[in-house]
Amino acid sequence: MSLEHSQIRRWVTDKFLSDYYQVSRVTIWAWAKSGRLPPPEKLGPNTTRWDFKKIIEAEEAA
Numbered sequence: 307m308s309l310e311h312s313q314i315r316r317w318v319t320d321k322f323l324s325d326y327y328q329v330s331r332v333t334i335w336a337w338a339k340s341g342r343l344p345p346p347e348k349l350g351p352n353t354t355r356w357d358f359k360k361i362i363e364a365e366e367a368a
Contacts, residue, residue, distance in 0.1 A: 317355035320346075 323343070324331045337343040344360040 316358055317349065318358045318361070319355060323356060323361070 318326075320331045320334045323334045327334070334343065338345055338356075344356065344364055346354045346356045348354050
């Protein structure tokens, strides 16, 4: 969690989040399924991303 929030793009991948939290990509999907992370959004037929602003808001609310 060492990245500055202002340096990060809005839509992020499971790979980005796994690096950010230092966990596996499977863990990211499990957290999303359990509600620990906000659900990802489908941006296209083969594109699923998380809104990083919502991730930060959820972190701050916890």
